[in-house]
Amino acid sequence: MSDSIAWNHVRGLTPLSLCDWPGHPCCVVFLGGCNLRCPTCHNGALAWSMETLPVVERPALRSFLARRARWLAGITVSGGEPTTVPGVGAVLHELAKSGLPVKLDTNGMLPEVVECMLAEGLVQRFAVDVKGPFAKYPALTGGAVDEVAARRNLSRIFAMAEKRPDAFFFRTTKVPLLDDADIETVRDLLPPGFALTLQDYIPPRRPHALADSEARRTPGNLVH
Template identity: 35%
Template sequence: MEIKGFIENSLVDYDGKISAVVFLPNCNFRCGFCFNQKLVLEPETLETVRLEKIEEYLKSHSDFVDAVVITGGEPCMHPELAELCRKFKKLGLFVKVDTNGSFPGVLKKLAEENLVDYIAMDIKGLFEDYPKITNADVDIKKLRESASFLMNGKIQYEFRITAVPKFVNSETIEKISQLLKGAKKVCLQRFRPENAMDKKLRDAKSYTLEELQELAEILKRFIKDVRIRGA
């Protein structure tokens, strides 16, 4: 596994913590709205960041950086993920993993071995719409299993909904709210069309802050902590 991106400090990737962000390549989905298309489609064109260099940085900034966020792509596709988390945990850092939810077994293993402190799982729309949203073969049972594991487990988590108007509207949000009823935290993210993988989506409209607030109000009927990001 090669690391294909590194951000030294972020205030927005792990709520309440200053985090470094590590990007892993490849993904089993092909979401039209994905803005990390190079990482997904042609990671070989991106420079590899040496793990030793990242570790050195983290060691020398341990008074400043609290956490590492491992994102992608889909980090859980990589068999070396557990080992990577272990290395960061050994440095005394909190570890967050971002996932599309396709690999519940990996999430469970990371949790069992205390290798992860926070998991963010995407909810891209209604589960039945996933094949057209992700342009991939999707095992919906696995998505349900991941969501249920998070909602019934001990690890801190959030569900993230990228509000692409084509897939997420007041009607679908109502149904998603029922699905996630009782979840601890849900974040609605503004869709950024500029770099969408699907060129046809690049001119698409994204919701205004007011529209996102209306969607958030629907979620709030079922979920205590609802946040809006990127607006």
């Protein structure tokens, strides 16, 4: 049952990306649903109304990977927020059959799920989105996360990263709510030895809707 729930969240596939996982030409599998309400979200349809996007059926994904895996160096799982998907392990197990390593994008607010994925070897690398200083989380997440929860959850992620530095990297998008001092604050939060990857913010053309650039990345079907 949870298998079919998880597969119902698979709402997009980009056959090839050269920028989602630096050094790894990869495909990108998009899972719908998110626990945050970031006002700057570029993937609102996927995050909050995934039913408006077509499902990528399991046999189609399996067949795509069987044909294309040898041309890829990895799979990125993105969202939305993949850790919120009930039974997401079913999808990750299917991806593992390809023999490709998996990188998963996460906002880090469900560290227990990240811990589980890491322990089970279902994900080889996590790209953790640190949205800003803890104090700014309520504004950055549309009120979904307060300062205390942000600190608690990311501290747990940082502790995992200290033990497994090969399995994590950290990114911040320079949204208008952040200034240079905030970026420095985020750098100081990271465990020793980690660099912060900065991403430019491109405003969505329509608030809380799929921006055109994201729509191209989430076709919701397979390109053969």
